[in-house]
Amino acid sequence: MPHPSRAVVIGGGIGGLTAAAALLRQGRQVTVLEQARSLEPVGAGISLAPNGLRALDVLGIGDEIRDLAAWQGDGGLRTPAGRWLSRTDAAAAAARFGSPIVLLHRATLINSLAALLPPGTVRTTAAATLTDPGDTGRPARVRTADDELEADLVVGADGIDSGVRGALFPGHPGPVYSGFTTWRVVIPVPGVVEFASHETWGRGRLWGTHPLKDGRVYAYAAAMTPAGGHAPDDEKAELVRRFGDWHDPIPAVIAAARPEDVLRHDVRHIAEPLPAYHRGRTALLGDAAHAMPPTLGQGGNQAIEDAVVLAHHADDLPAYSSARLPRTTAIVRQSVRVARVNMTGNRAAIAVRNTAVAALSKAGPALLLRGFDGIADWRPPYAARKAPVDER
Structure with a gap:
């Protein structure tokens, strides 16, 4: 059988591990390079919306994550004195978008993703530098302290201060x-x-x-x-x-x-969008490509989406950029707008905001959930399928 193409993923966070698992399911050899000593993430929770869960369904772990997580949504929005401005219903969100919004510890998600990767796939304490993004006629190259790797695809999943992004687009102002x-x-x-x-x-x-x-x-x-x-x-x-x-x-x-x-x-x-999410044989995903405020709870979800779409377009990176850049740019801008509303310090604006939220809540959950239309209802470009059988 033909030798499978090789992918190198720089960064062992949620986006990087999802990309590695998705690329493995496409029959590629994958190496993940993580500069930290372990994959143990910073201690915090993560909200997974229906769009992110559908992407995890592609990897076969969507239901596992749903079982491990708490449904989010039975609660609402309050004032500092405790008055409820709105009440939310987890079942209403699940009915509207076909899946619940769930909350779990980041370590739980990391562990489930890492379990999809064969032993030896992840190399920790392996700080990596992109030395050549590659092109149609040559592979991409990545250097670590120990060696240099060639790859048909390099994935920059190295976070908001991405060194890969700086190598691909040195003139970009960054976050x-x-x-x-x-x-x-x-x-x-x-x-x-x-x-x-x-x-x-x-x-x-x-x-x-x-x-x-x-x-x-x-x-x-x-x-x-x-x-x-x-x-x-x-x-x-x-x-x-x-x-x-x-x-x-x-x-x-x-x-x-x-x-x-x-x-x-x-x-x-990242306020100024990148011109593309790829150059040569190298692609960016997650915070490296489109870091956003957490106000919509979409940072991790968009990284997971990126990963499964990238695997789908791994042989056509311009198609990956075309599929992801408009969507993520719009979500970044919406997250910024929501942050301005949530975090306003203007008393008059706060009064107007609170009155509007209360009125929308009285009108029913559908109006409050409408803000996630076009985000939470996203579906991946391909359905779940069995991993390829190793015939060697």
């Missing part, structure tokens, strides 16, 4: 600060047995609390603040200062966290 920073925790919360998922919008600040299926709580916060800031003491104390007087269970969640449990990161996004 910009989105205007706000985030805090995240995944912890058990003693004494808080049951509560509804919620997101709470304040003045230039927001908080979200969501139970995970394993009994822990995933909580996140965001605030408009200058880039590069840090708490004068620790980030738990900063959460107390900013959110400690908000409604229950927010104070209890903060109290249950240790200072070392709290992760803080500035939010950045």
Whole structure:
């Protein structure tokens, strides 16, 4: 049989592992190069919408992830004092988009994706540099500290500060600060047995609390603040200062966290779209291509979409760019617009926003869900199929 083509994936995050699994199912040899010591991700949750779950169905793990995750949506939007502005219904979202929105720890998803890869596929502590993107007449080349690899396809899945993106498009300005920073925790919360998922919008600040299926709580916060800031003491104390007087269970969640449990990161996004998501035999996906604010919960979902579409167009990278660039550019821009609404500090704008959300909620869940039309109803370009049989 013909020797299968070789792909090298730079980056072992969600997008990179999904791409590796999808390319393997297309019969390609794949090597994943991850610079970290392990695939263990930063401790945070991830929301998977129906579009991302359908992409995982292509790999045969969509139902596994649905079983491991908690359905997201039975809750709603609140004010800092606790008043409900809107109530959401997980079943309504599932009925509209054909699948639920689910929430799980990133490590759970990483483990399920890694289990799809044969032993030896992933090389950790393997920082990699793209030395040649390749072309129709020559392979792409990637260098590590130990060797140089040639490949018919290189996938840059190396995150928001992508070195691959810089090599392909050195004149691009890269990511910009989105205007706000985030805090995240995944912890058990003693004494808080049951509560509804919620997101709470304040003045230039927001908080979200969501139970995970394993009994822990995933909580996140965001605030408009200058880039590069840090708490004068620790980030738990900063959460107390900013959110400690908000409604229950927010104070209890903060109290249950240790200072070392709290992760803080500035939010950045790629404001100027790239001219393409490929050059030569090299393609970009996920945050390396189109980093976006988390306000629509689509960053990971779009990386997963990218991966299965890239595998479909692995021999025609211009088709991959054509399929992905318009869609992801539109979602980045929508995420930025939503962030401006969510995070506004203008009192008059907050009053108008809250009134509008309450009115839409009274009109029924369909109007609130309409904002995800064209996003959550996406379907992959090919259906799930059995992995190729190794005939060697």
